[in-house]
Amino acid sequence: MSLQFVTSKLRPKPFQYSFCWIAIFCLILVSARQVKGQNLLAAANAYDYGQIVDNRWGGVNNSVLTVLPGLQKAVNDAGAIVQSNPGPSVAIGDLNGDGLPDLVVGDARGFFWFFPNKGTPTQPKFTYGEVMPIWIGAPRNSSYQSYIRWPDENGDNTVPRICLVDFDKGGKLGIVAGNYEGKLFYIHNDGSAQQPKFRMPQDLSQFLVPTYSQGKLWCNFLAPCLYDWWGNGLLDLIMGEGTYASNSIYLLTNKGTNQNPVFNEDNMIKLIPNVTRDRLKAVGEHLTPQVVDWNNDGKPDIITGERLGYIDVYLNTTTDPLHPQFDQGQHVLFGGTDNLGQFTTVAVGDLTGNKLPNLLISNSSNQLSYATNHGTLGNPLFNKPVPIQGGVNPLPKIKPATNWTIWKAEGIPYVNLVSTNQQIEPGFEPPAPEFKSALKYYTESHAFNTDFPDQFYPQDDTQIIQYNPSVSLKPRTRYTLSFWVKTVGDLSNFNYILLSNEIGPTGWHAIDIVKPISSSGSWTQFSDSVYFELRPDTTPSPTYAFQFKIAFNGHPTLYFDGFSLTEDTH
Secondary structure, rough: OOOOOOOOOOOOOOHHHHHHHHHHHHHHHHHHHHHHEOOOOOOOOOOOOOOEEEOOHHHHEEOOOEEOOEEEEEEEEOOEEEEEEOOOOOEEEEOOOOOOOEEEOOOOOOHHHEEOOOOOOOOOEEEOOOOOOOOOOEEOEEOOOOEOOOOOOOOOOOOEEEEEEOOOOEEEOOOEOOOOOEEEEEEEEOOOOOOOOOOOOOOOHHHEOOOOOOOOOOOOOEEEEOOOOOOOOOOEEEEOOOOOOOOOOEEEOOOOOOOOOOOHHHHHHEEOOOOOHHHHHHOOOOOOOEEEOOOOOOOOOEEEEEOOOOOEOEEEOOOOOOOOOOOOOOOOOOOOEEOOOOOOOEEOOOOOOOOOEEEEEEEEEEEEEEEEEEEEOOEEEEEEOOOOOOOOOOOOOEOOOOEEEEEOOOOOOOEEHHHHEEOOOOOOOOOOOOOOOOOEEEEOOOOOOOOOOOHHHHOOOOOEEEEEEOOEOOOEEEEEEEEEEEEOOOOOOEEEEEEEEEOOOOOOEEEEEEEEEEOOOOOOEEEEEEEOOOOOOOOOOOOEEEEEEEEEEEOOEEEEEEEEEEEEEE
């Protein structure tokens, strides 16, 4: 149908023609504006909030040695299961044979870090952290790659608790680690005392050290310390755990050899039983024991970190070495405080050459701290632990993305999700002048150690970038979704997912829209009209929560910009 002006007797003047066309043009503009509403995400999906910070894969944050946080389930004082960051675990030893004590750290995410000491025997200097090619997560498809863990499950960071052990007394240190599942691993050093080399086997069970005669797991958050308790040359297992059963520290006698240790419940005693409020006026949970001669009487004592943030020491009071006994324990004082945060771990070592039992401490801050012993042998005295500073992060700084997170298989190192712009990334060009920054997903190309097996980068595991905006959508309403995307590198099964949740009579229901995305090495704009249709078993609600996800396989560099969502009113 066309618009016609029909006149009979009256002929409009020329300016009247112009007025009519202007009126029609304005009507069209008004109608167009009615078709599309305002961008619902305009204020919420900015990528460049926050500050430029150190790259997390350098192991240094503001010159302080810092590793990645993790997330695991733990029980709080009220008895509720909550999501917690268990923090890292620290071990100290000369890993590269230069005579200086180095640091090995297992972070709560599950990555192992090597911090080489570049200082002197009295003035240590740790410049950066290198991620070691080690992963002890849950097996997947007969490999040692972890299962995909979604953030709402919040319970699959492996939380290694580690110690360094010279099994053959040749100066070559290996790593013994327990994990959240309660498994114990001996990670072999296939190199030398001067050039360590840690390489994962094709079957992680080759590193597994059983702690139960029938192959079962009887604890979680296993924290090991290997020590020749009986003086027979065999390394026994002193172990803390996190099952909340009896809050004890165990001794499992080695019935095998140092190269092939055998531990089980038939040769186990509770070295320090029932660490409870009545015993130490604090619940001793998530115990992370180490052996130290604290009072210099020639007998092995126990020092341990725990969930509430104390460092506790138990003195060996036995007169019969075959029947160890310990006192009630005490909190170690650090200046005027005895609490150092939460989920403390402790390692005993000497970084400053004073030949005293100094303490290397970590907690849920993810930082590494050192407490220098200012006392004497048999009478330790500490000030407050000082974060280990002086590190220099060699990686380019980043601006973490805000409101956007990565869902991925654990164990994949060097993945970053950041905000980028011309200042951060010289040569970067946005898809349109009105855009000042973009979201960027990539694998850090400046990684120190690239000797990771292919299993660390599984091609069959889907990577997901998720956005949870604080907006709601209306049911049976059509929306226009638009964004720009550019990808470089290997990529397949590239899709976007819209997820709308609503509460029905039987709980949460999800309404998914999954559609493929086409992209290339140049900016490509994607626009789609989407419609949320209710499922038959749902109860209508005025509004529904909204999530947006990008899913893909492979490990590309991916840019994303100009995300908009508008309601179609006609």
